[in-house]
Every structure is written in C-alpha cells, then in structure tokens.
Amino acid sequence: MTLVDVRDLVKHYAGTRSWFGLGPAQPPVRAVDGVSFSIASGRTLGLVGESGSGKTTVGRTMLRLQEPTAGKVLFAEHDVFALDAARLRALRRRMQIVFQDPYSSLNPRMTVEETLREPLQIHGLHGQVSALLDEVGLDAAFAKRYPHELSGGQRQRVGIARALSVEPQFVVCDEPVSALDVSVQAQVLNLLADLQARRRLTYLFIAHDLAVVRHIADDVAVMYLGKLVERAPAAEIYAQPRHPYTRALLSAIPEPNPRATKRRIVLAGDIPSPAHPPSGCPFHPRCPHPRKSERCRTEPPPLREITPGHLAACHYAAEPM
Amino acid sequence: MTTETSGGVGALLRVRDLKTYFVTEHGKGTARAVDDVSFDLYPGETLGIVGESGCGKTVTSLSILRLIPEPPGHILPGSLIEFEGRNLLALPAPELRAVRGNQIAMIFQEPMTSLNPVFTVGDQIAEAAIIHQHLSRGAARARAIEMLQLVGIPDPGERVDHYPHQLSGGMRQRVMIAMALVCHPKVLIADEPTTALDVTIQAQILELLDRLQKELGMAVLLITHDLGVVAGHADRVVVMYAGRVVETAQTDELFEHPTHPYTEGLLAAVPRIDAPRARLHAIPGQVPAATAWPTGCRFRPRCPYAWDKCLTEPPLLETGTPGHTARCWLVTEPERRQASR
Numbered sequence: 001m002t003l004v005d006v007r008d009l010v011k012h013y014a015g016t017r018s019w020f021g022l023g024p025a026q027p028p029v030r031a032v033d034g035v036s037f038s039i040a041s042g043r044t045l046g047l048v049g050e051s052g053s054g055k056t057t058v059g060r061t062m063l064r065l066q067e068p069t070a071g072k073v074l075f076a077e078h079d080v081f082a083l084d085a086a087r088l089r090a091l092r093r094r095m096q097i098v099f100q101d102p103y104s105s106l107n108p109r110m111t112v113e114e115t116l117r118e119p120l121q122i123h124g125l126h127g128q129v130s131a132l133l134d135e136v137g138l139d140a141a142f143a144k145r146y147p148h149e150l151s152g153g154q155r156q157r158v159g160i161a162r163a164l165s166v167e168p169q170f171v172v173c174d175e176p177v178s179a180l181d182v183s184v185q186a187q188v189l190n191l192l193a194d195l196q197a198r199r200r201l202t203y204l205f206i207a208h209d210l211a212v213v214r215h216i217a218d219d220v221a222v223m224y225l226g227k228l229v230e231r232a233p234a235a236e237i238y239a240q241p242r243h244p245y246t247r248a249l250l251s252a253i254p255e256p257n258p259r260a261t262k263r264r265i266v267l268a269g270d271i272p273s274p275a276h277p278p279s280g281c282p283f284h285p286r287c288p289h290p291r292k293s294e295r296c297r298t299e300p301p302p303l304r305e306i307t308p309g310h311l312a313a314c315h316y317a318a319e320p321m
Numbered sequence: 322m323t324t325e326t327s328g329g330v331g332a333l334l335r336v337r338d339l340k341t342y343f344v345t346e347h348g349k350g351t352a353r354a355v356d357d358v359s360f361d362l363y364p365g366e367t368l369g370i371v372g373e374s375g376c377g378k379t380v381t382s383l384s385i386l387r388l389i390p391e392p393p394g395h396i397l398p399g400s401l402i403e404f405e406g407r408n409l410l411a412l413p414a415p416e417l418r419a420v421r422g423n424q425i426a427m428i429f430q431e432p433m434t435s436l437n438p439v440f441t442v443g444d445q446i447a448e449a450a451i452i453h454q455h456l457s458r459g460a461a462r463a464r465a466i467e468m469l470q471l472v473g474i475p476d477p478g479e480r481v482d483h484y485p486h487q488l489s490g491g492m493r494q495r496v497m498i499a500m501a502l503v504c505h506p507k508v509l510i511a512d513e514p515t516t517a518l519d520v521t522i523q524a525q526i527l528e529l530l531d532r533l534q535k536e537l538g539m540a541v542l543l544i545t546h547d548l549g550v551v552a553g554h555a556d557r558v559v560v561m562y563a564g565r566v567v568e569t570a571q572t573d574e575l576f577e578h579p580t581h582p583y584t585e586g587l588l589a590a591v592p593r594i595d596a597p598r599a600r601l602h603a604i605p606g607q608v609p610a611a612t613a614w615p616t617g618c619r620f621r622p623r624c625p626y627a628w629d630k631c632l633t634e635p636p637l638l639e640t641g642t643p644g645h646t647a648r649c650w651l652v653t654e655p656e657r658r659q660a661s662r
Contacts, residue, residue, distance in 0.1 A: 050519035051490075151607050152374075181373035181546065186590040186603035193600070208519065211592040215601055238594055252524040254549025256591050258572045266528055267521045270489040 003041040003202045004062070004170055008034050009071035011054070011061050015275060029275045031057040033226035034071075036303075039219075041169070044196065044203040046217030046234065048210055048249070052271055053223040055206045059172040062204070063095055064088060075170065093123050096163035100175035102155035106147040112158050113143035119165050132161045135198075137191060153184035157191070164195065170202045177212060189215055211253050214238060222246045225282040226274055228303055232310040242312035244289045244321060281314070291316040332361035333540050334385070334404050334425075334508055340397035341377075341384045345612060352611035354380040354394075356564035362508065367534065367541040369555030369572070371548060373587075375608050376561040378544050382510050385409065385542075386421050404508070423453040426501035430513035432493035436485040442469075442496045443481035446503055453504045468499035473529060491522035498529065505537060512544045527554055548591055552576055557644075560584050563609060563619035566638065570645040580647035582624045618649070626651060626658060 010033060015026030032054040039045045049055040061068050064080055073080040078091055099105035106115060113129050120127045130140045136157040147155055156176060163171055173192065177185040193216060195201060207213050213220055214234060221231040222243065230243040241247045248265040267286045272278055278285050284296040295315055303313040329335045341355040355377040362368050372378045383389050385402055387409065402409045404425065409417060426449075429435040437445060446468050447461035456464060462481065469477035472495040485493055494514065501509055511530065515523035531554060534541055543555055551558050551572065558575045560568040560583065568581040579585040589602035606623045609615055615622050618631040630650055639652035651658050 050521065153607060181608070182548075183373060183587060183590045183604035184607060186592075186601035187605075189592070189601055190603055209592070211594050214594055214598060215592045234598075248521060250594065252520045253594060254523075254527075254547060254553050255593060255595050256548040256552045256576065256588060257593075257595060258552045258576050260552070260595065264524065264528075266524045268525075270491055270522065271519070 001041050002038045003076055004204070005038040005072075005074040006058070006062060007036050007072040007074075009036070009058060009061060009073065010034055010069045011057050011066070012069045027275050029273075030226045030277060031274055032061065033274075033277075035223070035226075035228050037221055037228065037231060039170075039202055039204060041202055042196075042200050043218045044205050044216055046213035046220040047204060047206045047223060048208065048213055048220060049223035050208055050249075050271060052225075052274055054226040054274065055208075055223050056174055058223070059097065059174050059204055059206050063092070063097055063172060065097070093166045094168050095170040095172070096166065096168040097172040097174060098156075098159050098163050098176045100178055102152065102159045102179070103147060105159060106155060108147050110146075111143065112138075112145055112147075112150075115158060116143075116162055116165050119162060123166050125166060127165050127167075132165055135164070135195070136161045137187075151184075152180050153187060156180060156188050160188075160191065160195070164199070167199075168201070170204075172204045172206065174206045175208065176205075178208065185212070192216060209253075210238075210249055222249070225272065225277050227282060227313065228311075229283065229314070230312045231303065232312075236307075236310050240310075242306050242310065242317040243283075243314050244287050245283050246312075247321060248288065283314075289314070289316055289321055291319055329361040331363060333364045334362040334542075335401065336360050336362075336381070336385065337401040337403070339381065339384055339400045339402065341380050341389055341394060341400075342397060343395075343611075344393045346393075350612040353564055353614060354611050355384060356614070358561070358564070358566055360559050360566060360569065362540050362542055364507070364540055365534075365538055366556045367543055367554055369551035369558040370542065370544045370561060371546065371551050371558060372561035373546055373608060375563075375611060377564040377611075378561050379512055381561070382427070382512050382542065382544050385510065386425060386427060387417060388427075419453070422449050422501075422506075423504045424506050425508040425510065426504070426506040427510040427512065428494070428497045428501045428514050430516050432490065432497045432517070433485065435497060436493060438485055441482050441484055442488070442499075446481075446496065446500045449500065449503050464503060465499070468503050469496070471502070471533070472496070472499045473525075474499075489522075490518055491525060494518060494522075494526050495529065498526075498533070502533065502537065502539075506539055508540050508542065509534075510542045510544070513546065514543075515550065516546070523550075530554070548576075548588060560587075563614050564611060565619065565648060567620065567649070568645075568647045569638070574642070574645050578642075578645070580641055580645065580652060581620075581649045582626055582651070583620050584647075586623075586625075620649075628657065 011031050012028040015028050017023050017025050047055045060066050062073050116129045129143055138157050177188050205216050217234045220234050220237045222229050224245050230246045248267045251265045269286050280297045280299055281301050301313045301315045303311050306312050306317050337359045339355055339358040343352040345352050370378045443465040446465040450456045450461045450464050466477045466481050474480050474495055515526050555572050558572050559566050562583045568584045579588055586604040604623050617633050618636050621627045621631045636648050636650050638646045638648045640646050641652045
C-alpha cells in the first residue's frame, strides 16, 4: 500500500539580483524540477545524488519544511501542501526527519532529555525518555548530558530518538551517516534497519553514497540536476544500471579491494549549475554514452520504463554502453 | 622481533618515534594525538595512511612539516623526521622553509579554506616558484599557466587570473595540486584530498594524482579515512588507531590478510557493492579520547579477541610475514583468533 506519493514536485528558488537588489534578476535555481515517486508502507526508497542534485530539497519540501513551487505530495491520502497549519502540525507527528549533521541539529543548551521531551510536549504525548534511549542503544545516563558531551554517533542516535519520540510512520533520513566514521556508520545503519523492522517504519533515505544506500534501500532513485534520471528496485539498479550517470556513479565508488578490475568511467567536467541547466538531457555535456547524439542536446528524455519496474531518463537506456 | 626502529634503508622520508601531544583547555590533561609513530616513505611510492577521526593521521602529516601550532601542541624530544638524511625537527627555521613547499609539499582536504580568497589562483601558484626558484614574475606566471594545464584545467591562460570563488570544488582542488607541485617536490603529502568532493569529482582527482605521480616520479603520502581510496591508489598502507600505527603491509597483502582486529573490523564495516548484501559488521563502542587512551592495547575495549594479556601489556609492532607488521598479540599467539570465533 502506498504511504507517500510525490507527483511532479517542483522547487525553484528565486534568482538573486546583483547591485544590491537593483540589477537584473538572475534565473531561478531549479533545485527540484518535476520529481515523481511513491513509497509503499514499510519500504525504503534510497534517493541518491551528488551535491546540488536537489535530493535534500525533495526531502524537506515533502515535509513542508519549505514551501513547494508546484506539485503534490500525498501522505496516507492527505494532500500535504493543502493542509492548514493546525492539520499540518497534526500530520507532522506521523512524518519526521533525521538530519545529516547531528551537531548543528541539536540544541547545545538542552540536555538529551529536554531535546527528547520537547516533541512529546508539543504533541501532547506520554513517552518515556529512558525507553527511547534504550531503543536507540544509549544508556539511560545519557539523558542528563549535553550534545557537546556526546560523540558523533551518539548524537545521531539522539537525533533518531527525537524523530521516533512521536511515533511517526514515515521518516526522511537526510544523509544520516555521512558525517560518521565508517565503524560508527555501520552501527547507525544497522540501528535504522532494526528500528524499521520493529516499528514498521517507511523511510526516504537520502544519500550521496550508492554503497551505503545498497545496505538499506528496497528501491533506489538517482537524481541529477533536479530530475530523477533512474528509478528501480535496488537489486536491479546495482546489477544492471541503465542511465549512463548511474553507471558512472557506481564505477566511481572506490572499492576496498586492490584487485578489483572493474572498468572505471571517469566523467569529465563538473556538475552544471541548477540555475543554468543544459538544454535537452541535463546530463548530455558529461555523458560518456557512445550513442550520444544531437537528440540528447535538444530533446529532454522522459523517465520511461525500460524493463518492468525499471525506469530511466535516457534516449539510449536500452542499449549497452 | 620488533621493527619499530629497524629498516628504512633507502627511504626518502623516515619517521621514527614521533610523539605530538597537545595541552588541552580546562586542565583535562594532555592529548597524546600521535604517540610513537614510525614509518618510511620510499622514492616514487604511494604510502596510504588510513584511520578514522582522532587516530592521529592528520597530526602526523602536519608534524612532518612542523605545521603544528605551538602551543598548544608540541613534538616531543626523541622524535625524528628524517628527510634525505636531515632531521627536519632540528632544522633552523630558514632551512626548514627551504624544504617546505619546495621539496615536500602538501595539499589539504578543504580547497576553499586553503586558498587565499583575495589573490588570483595564478598569483598563488606563482608564489612558491618566486620564493623557492627565484623566478621573475613573468616567468612565474608562465609556470603557473603551465601548471594549470598539467592539472587539467581548461583555458589555463584565462583561469590563471580567476579568484578561488570563481572555481568549482574540483577545480579548486586541481589548483591546490598545481600550487603544491610547482616546485616539483620529491614528496607530496595529500591529506584527505578528495573527502570534500563528490564521488565523480573524486574519481577525476585521484586519477590526476596517479598520473602526476608517474610523470613527476614523486613519493606520495596519501592520508585518508577511506579504505576504498587506499585500495585503488596506495602501494603500501599504514593503519592508525588511537595515535599509533597498528598495522603496516603491502596493499594487496593488507586487504587479503588483515591481521589487526581493528583493520579486520574496519574492512567488514565498509558498505560495498561488490559483495552480497548483508548486515554490516559494526565495531562496537567508539574511538577513545586522546586524553585517556586505554591501558594495555588501545583497541582492547572494542576487540572481539581480547584476553587478559591485552589489558596489562601494550602490544608491540610484530612482524608476521615479511613486510607485514601488526601491533597485536595475535601475531605471536595466532591460535587465539580461532579459539574466540
């Protein structure tokens, strides 16, 4: 059953004006430019992309932490963008977010207990702080500590406990392990998987690292310059990536295996600015596909089904590279 | 036998018994960030130093060029950093400056904070050539353009007059590399050179470093937290934990036969795409504080094999097979590994 349904989500940021606001307006930054996906209850969608791809903006706009430019998000049949403030607040209880940097997202002047108690008070709930701490693998003694007394991994556990305190159904995990060392990253990934199983949570797991996503996601969507370029079940996308960008991303992952013989596709150039996206296919200036043609420069490829359940936005996705 | 002071014949850079401590604020004691580190760097090789936050890898690299702020930091007497037969720690300041940025150069993790925002990239690349090689301004500018070309920046004649903010993150890191290599150093210290970059840009920069090393024949000290980066780009690896070297080996050997339980745990904790999807192996607990390293073996509180000896006797770096050392009692008592499985 679909819990979250995102349809043609658009978020543009107005371009700034030069000359202290008197100059000509710059073109808008097309952070998210028509993104659609759905997540079934109890599943995890991994949303992957590099800096500036718009993946974080998708997560934040879905929860209405910022207002969308256009599009629709249905959460358990509720139209999230049409709700008034009171009903939005009630719905927020059911959808929460865990941020990347647990240090800047925790109030340094609040103890762990105060941090965890606040959402309970706002929503009029009676949760046990000690039970929450226990669930995320922290000793009850942590309740009296301040964020600066915690390690990065412990802070992220507090961030997770805060999101879970109001018993949500859906959690946006925005790069929750990117700031952590690899040994601690594994602890937090395992914790997120355990919590999902125990509480039957639905996740949108946002990350830049396809290897991390592989360990948690059921389905994977890849973003480039505000658009989805590929979407498929996880097993499928790793075994047979269809979009040249996904192929390049996968091949660029440094494998901890000195004898690896995989062919590395090194993309030329930088990611263009989302204020000036290229014409046609947004990936065409960097695309290594041998079939790249004039069509790629002029005609934006739609996200279309290549094999059942496997979508890619490339004119030549069905052809080998 | 212990190998902590032996070896190093023919090495370009020998680090011996390096101890760099920091006095902490609020009287919390001394942070022993680097605590008795030894390794050699040979001409033309890439030596990877790998470890997690707080293991001392960056302090080690800063100590080599004496870039540790004093106070609060200090390099203890008895430490040795020998470059071409001279102890850098004993060099007078002017002689040290003639080495730094000239024969030993360094690139840092954050290209934006390491570039000066008010000078053009050309000026910044030319500076070292003017200081160390006494080039004229015109000749130095020509050299800067040449360097930009070498590191793969398009339109170098135009880019030479750009300011750092006009460049992307990947381009800035290329400029940093151009600055470091302008005097053709014998040693390049690359401290997390790709950590701040996206994975497709990281691939470009690592490929560039590999190419430049072959062309210029320099030795590279590659400092990283990423075992994947080490696997693809280092000839030998030094694994650090809690201010110490815990394992050293040829790269192939290290990944095939990790000996130290920390190396083994770290390898199992890396999410990867080339193995069946399985629950990740997490190392329990966390890295201890540098002001209070555990007694005995510093990895003991997180080690699945630890026994009573590990609590009381700090292990030495023991040689298992030639060229492969590990700071673990399992090297001398390998049967313990099977027993605790």
